[in-house]
Structure formats: C-alpha cells, structure tokens
Amino acid sequence: MTDIIRSPRPSPELPSRLAERELGFWLFLMSDLVIFALLFATYGVMADRVAGGPSAEELLELRRPLLETLLLLTSTLTMGIASLFWQSGKVRYPLILWLGMTLVCGGGFLYLELQELRHLLEQDAGPSRSGFLSAFFVLVGTHGLHVCLGMLWGLFMICQLLLRGLDAEVASRLQRLGSYWHLLDVVWIVIISAVYLPGAMP
C-alpha cells in the first residue's frame, strides 16, 4: 500500500512556494473569520427583533445541536488522523479511508442541520418571518455552506489522490483543507455557545 511521491520535476523552490500558499490561505481564512464575526454581530443586533414571531426560546431545542456537535468533533479527530498520513507522504489508502470518514461525519452534520432548518420552515419560522430568523438562518446557513464546500473539496481531493497520487503539492492542499475544516469547527463552537445554548435557556 505504498506509492512513491510523484513529481515530474521537483523544483528546488517548491517548498518555499508551498509555504507561501499556506500563509496566503491562512490570510484568506482570517478574512473568512471576520465574515463570521460580522454575522455574529448581526445576530447580536437582531436577536430580539422577533417582530411578533417565534423567539429563539420557542424554536431552539438541544438534542439535534448536541448530535451535530458530536459529529463535527469526531470529524475533526478523523481529519487530524488523516493528516498523520499525508504528512508522512507514503500511505494512500488509509489516508483516503480517514478522509472518507471525515466526509461521512460532515455529511451527517449537514443532514441534521438541513432537517432542523426544514423543521423551522414547516413551523412557518423561515428566514422571511422576522429579522431574528433572517439573522439565524444566514449565520447557521453560512456555516453549513462552508461545511458543504469543505466536503466538496474533500471529495475532490480524494479524486485527486486517486488520479494524481500524493505529491508535495497535493499534501499541501490537504494541509490547507485541514486548517479550513478545523477552523469551521471553531466557528461551530461559537455558534453553539452564542446561539443555541443561550437561546434554549428558559
């Protein structure tokens, strides 16, 4: 189960190029964090603006968010374990397996989240009901969209591992995917602590 690192012509500059890409991607993530921060601020401004509609206390329950948290936490662990394999740069199939498990957890998370949002829509508590619900849907939805994009990226990386093999560039992309995924988990912690838990408190 081992393949050799494939590269047509390893450039001497490649390591520094990859370091540049990782720094650049980190800057992008920081910019993305600011987007989330502003959505949190927006939620903070809108939280009381229920306009006679249902409030957080009436709508939010804890069972599903707890399951979602557990799934996302597990996916963070599996992503971490996968990183051990791409960093050693030799084993391909176990890496795909652990990445696959990460995606399965992410998929479970998304399924639960969509169910929850559908449930709200059925109760006539969609995003066009009030300022509070607009802010809630957009904050949670933006995080969900990020998870969804992360999963598409993960799937694509599995394809790339199969078609192109694990070379330094692919490993660096996986590294960036890992940072992205872990930061999404951090954002989720804040969502849980700022939206769901205070919202579900009597």
Add this chain to the structure above:
Amino acid sequence: MMAPAQQERLRGYLLGFVLALLLSLVPFACVHYQWLDRFPTMATIGICAVLQVLVHLRYFLHLRLSEAKERFWLLVFTLLLIGLMVGGSLWIMWDLTDRMMGH
C-alpha cells in the same frame, strides 16, 4: 508502524478530542439539567467556549508560538480586530436601540 513523532501527534489529537468533548458536554448538561441560575450558566457556557476554542487551536491547528509564528500572530491580530468590530457594532447598535425603542 508509526514514527515516534507521529505517535506523539496522534496522542495530541486524542487528548484534544477528549478535552473538547468534555468542554462541549458540560455546557449542554448545564443548560439541560438547569443546575445553575441564568447568569452562572451563561458564564459557564462562555468559559467552556473559550477553553474549547483554545484546545482546538492548540491540538488540532497546532498554533504554537514556536511552530507557527506567523499564523499565530495573524490570528491574534484577527481576534483583536474582531473584538473591535463586533464590540463596536454591538455597542453602537444596542445604544441606538435603547435610545430609539427604549424597550
């Protein structure tokens, strides 16, 4: 099978996972079983959240001053700006709500 450095990292991931799990479950339990009053519950949620974010940064993102200096300081700077932006926005908008709606 694994190099010692990797075993070290694996241990880090497992430790991080356990800590994160604990720090997730405590606030959920606090809210669900209503162990505490409103304010102490909020404080628990806040403290656990901050701790868990730190756990993630350390064990999963490996943000340590020795290993990833640039990324570490960039994150600190980002958090400073986020504090300014979110804090400022909430200050401005809540102040406005008080003055305009007075509820």
Add this chain to the structure above:
Amino acid sequence: MTGRLSWEALPTYGAIVTFAAVLVLSLIVMTVAYLTWTGKWGYLWREWLTSLSHKRIGIMYIIIAFVMMLRALLEAMLMRAQQAVALNNPGFVDAEHFHQLFSTHGTVMIFFVLMPFITGLINKVLPLQIGARDMAFPWLNAVSLWLTASGAGLVIMSLLLGRFSTGGWSGYPPYTGIDFSPGTGVDYWIWALALSSISTTLSGINFLVTITKRRCPGMGWMRLPLFVWTTACSSILIIFAFPSLSVATLLLALDRTLDMHFFTNDLGGNMMHYVNLFWLWGHPEVYILILPAFGVFSEVIATFSSKTLFGYRSLVYATVVITLLSFTVWLHHFFTMGSSASVNAFFGIMTMVIAVPTGVKIYDWIFTLYRGRIRFSVPMLYALAFIMTFVLGGVSGVLLAIPPFDYVVHNSAFLVAHFHNMLIPGTLFGMMAGYTYWFPKATGFRLDEYWGRLGFYGWLVGFYLAFMPLYLLGLMGMPRRLQQYDQPEWQPLLIVAGAGALIILLGALCQLIQLIVSIRRRRTLADRTGDPWDARTLEWTIASPPPEWNFSVIPNVDERDPFAAEKGKGHAYPLPARKDYQDIELPRNNGLPFVLGVLSFWLGFALVWHLWWLAILTLLGSAGCLARRSFQRDSEKRISAENLYQYDRKRHQQLQKLAGHHALNEGFRWENKVD
C-alpha cells in the same frame, strides 16, 4: 428562461442615455472591428489576456482605470452642468437619470478607477522594488484582474440593458430595498461590488504574502521602500475590512431576492445596521485608497529632492498606526444617526487622533524637501500640490470630526467638497504622480513633459474651482445630490464649480494628448539607461522595460535606498560573475483566469436578471476551471543561466557605451543634474 429580462430593459428612457448606450456600443464594435481588421486577436490572447506576468497585469489594470475614469468624468461633467442651470427649472437631466449619474460616478470612481489604478501600480512596481521575479501567486493575480474587469463590465452593461442603482454609491436601505427600488439597478450595483471585492481581497492576500516571503536577501522590514510599506498596510486593511462590505451587500441582496428582513422597515429589520456594516468597511477603505498614494509621494519626493526620506521610521510607524486606528473611527460617517453622546464623543475623538500620524507624515515630507535639490518634474508637481491641498482637506475633516459641527453640514455639499478634497489631491494625484514616475519603467520611454504639465494644471486649477465653492455652498445649506433647486444665491457658485469641472476635463484631455504625443515621440523620450530620474530604489537598477524575469541575479541589499547608495559609492551596475547565474522558472501563460473572468461576468449578469439556469451553469464552469487548474503541472517554464548571463552582458556593454567617458559605476547622475 429569461427571468426579469424583457424588451423594456433597452435604454430608451431618455435621449442622453440612449446616446451614451449607442456610443458605448459603437466603441465596443469599433474595437472588435479594429482587432479583427489588423489580425491582432492572436497577439492579444497570447501576450496579454493569458499573461500571468505582474508587469502586464499591472498595465491592464491601469488601462481599465483610465477607461472607466473617462466615463466617470463625463458623468461628473453632466451633473455639474445640470446643477449650473437647474435653478427653478428641471434642467436637461431628469431626476431618475441624475440619481443614476451620481450613483455610477461614485461607484465607478471608487471601485473601478481608484482601486484598479492602485492595484495596477502596485502590480507593476512592488516585485521590482523588493527584488522579486513576480508576485507570490501569479495565477491568482490574473484571476483578480479579470474579476475586476468583469465587475467593470457589469457596470457598463447597466448602461445597455436595464438601469443602474439610484441609491448613491453607498446604497443605503431601506431605499435600496426591494420595496422602494424594485428594478435591477441595485442588483447591478451589488454584484459589481461583489466581484470587485473578491478581486480586491485576493489581491490584498497576494501583495501581503509577496512582501512577507519574496523580499530579496538583506531587504529587512526597515529597509523596505515606503511604497512597499504602505502597500503592506493597505493589504492588511483590505483583508480585514472587505468582509464587512461583502456582508453588508450580500445581506441586502438576501433582503431583495429572498425576502429576508435585515434592513427592511418592517418585521424586525434594522437599516442602521447596514450603515454600521457599510462604514465598518468604508472607513478603512478610505485608507486603503490613500496609503498607497502616500507611498508614491514618499518615493517621488525623495527622488526629486535627491535626498533620502526624512524620518523614515516615523513614516513607517505613522503608517502602521493609521492602519490600526482606521478601524476605530467608522461611526463618524453617521454621527446624525442618534447615538448617545458618549458614542459620538468616542468616535469623534478617535477621528481627531488619526489626524496626528497623518500630520507626522506631512512634516516628514516637508523636511525631505528642505535643502533638497528639487527638480520640478511632473510627478513632483503633483506631490507639492498634494501637500498643500491635502492639508486643506484634512482640516475640513477634523472639523467634521466634531459631532455638533457634523450635525450642521451632514449630507451637504460641504461633505462632497471634503471627500473630493481627500480623494482627488490625495489618491488621484498620487496615482497620476506614480503613473508619470513609473511610466518609463513600464514602457521604456518617458511621458511628454509639456502636455503633462498642462494636464497637471488642468487638474489642479479645475479642482480648486470645482470644489472650493462646494464648501461655501455646504455652509449655505445646500444638500448634496440635488437635481434642481430654488435658491438663486447658490447659482453663481455652482456655475464656478461647473467651470472647474470643465477645466478638469480639459486636464484629462491634455493627459490623453500627452499619451499620444509620447508614443509618437518615443524615440526622443526613450529611457535607455533604465534610470531616467536618478532614482534611489531597486526597480531603477534594471532595464526599462525590464526583462520578463526582472532580475537576472536576485540582488543583495545592505541598506535603505540601495541604488542611491551604490551610485554614491561607485558600485552601481555590477556585472555578476558567470557562476552567480542560475536557471530560473517563470509561470507559463494560462487562459483559465480570463475564462473565469468571463464566467463571473455572466454569473453577475444572471444574478441581476434572475436567470437562475445561467447562474448555475457559470458556477459549475468556474468550479471546472479551478479543478482543471489543480491538475495542471508543468505550469512553469525555465530560462537558462546562460541566457540570463548573455542578456546581462549585453546590457552592461550598452550601458558602458551610454556612459561614454563618465564612470558607469556612479550611475547616470550627470544626465539628470540640476541646472
């Protein structure tokens, strides 16, 4: 299938609009015909549209800026002409069209003139100043360029199909919400801005990584040219401030298309939160625009005073302090919202504080001039006019920082005068100075001095005539954005302002003539040495225009102003030994960024007109482009050390010949000596 698109979208609602649309359309047709006639499509595609070279990308940005500036200037002229005549009568521009005019003028000037101009100059100059061969991410750089181009294309499209927003460049809801602006105008505005902000964010990341990682050996942070410093700070502002604009405009888009209630009047919306988010970006944006201009002026003043910058460290610290403080002043744009006194006082004080580092800079520049050997070339004229005029604008800014005063002149012509006073003598003069200063580096010949001076005086005199009356009008109580008025005492001042706009237009015309004259006289104006101004930084050590690899051997720097120091010590133009040359890699041309730009233009178009199938298709296409890129290998070409060595040897021989009996290693100072 056709969404909101129908025959009514055609621009038939006013004679001026129809004329403008026909003009734009015929310009496009003429360009296409010209390219086909001369068979230049292949050349254009191979050398420009697919180029990843920072030098070409920089030039294309500046072309976009000039084209869009022509449009924005004509619009300004129309508005000034309208206000000069519209006393107690509707004038010749109807209200709807007038509102579109000031909205496009502001949007175009900020997003598609100043931003591309700055990005273009940075692209052109930054790698050269830090001794690098290209940006850190050349491919991404090309993507940024084509996203900006597609955003500009969307604004132009709004002239041909549908209308543009009438909500001003800042697009405040609830007026820009779906209830009051049901048309496509606000959507054009939102999606053009979205494309521009993605492009700018990517550029900011690219610049910052380039500066952090691609500096040549010895180029420590405290040896960076000031233009590089200001670019770094501006990039930081871009990375952290633009998310705010994206959030504000995208939430507005959600309100409009999905019936959400962030900024609506009813159902719990809070329109003041839009204003909050918009200026949370808007104020740092002011510094994103002005800092690079400060950088240009620092380079120009040092070069044309033949002195090293006075107080380099204080200039750097002032820049960094401005960067941080610019995140703490945004409320001064909406003092009148009705915050409590403590909020207004805090932001008023912070605003006054930020004037301090700016003042430090002004003094540093003045002390650089002091006892310098000043050459009054065109870039220097812009710099001197900037120092005088910008202080004026700054003082009116400090006035506006006082909340009670702001209550008096809020949304009046005084404000219009103030921010034009910052942006024209600040950013635009900076860009003009940079354009003239680095033009020989980009093309190999200087710009004609005579027409350049005429252009400068047009801008300067025109600026004073056009905007000083507006200060008075504001104090007389004239609101901004007036299509007609009934106060006879305003009219004389408005006529003066109109004359000023006309003079600015003539100045711009002189610049156009300058460009044509310079191209025709390019042999006489040729820059054969690569150092036409006796300048001080690395970009002037290499040929004009530089070879595609910039530096054959990456230079090693041991002090600030390295080129000036080398010339002073008699070490200029060293020829490295053959063994110091190494094979290098450069990015190969790539067509995907251009394709991405085209796709994102149609994505924007689809979102404006609700053509959902087209939106999905273009999104899939864009994803396909990214996937394709991630499988591309061999994206670099190699240039052999021998080639580089031969190139350098030939250039060295040419320089030797040019120097004649003078010592080459002291540079060509004698050529630029002061008379």
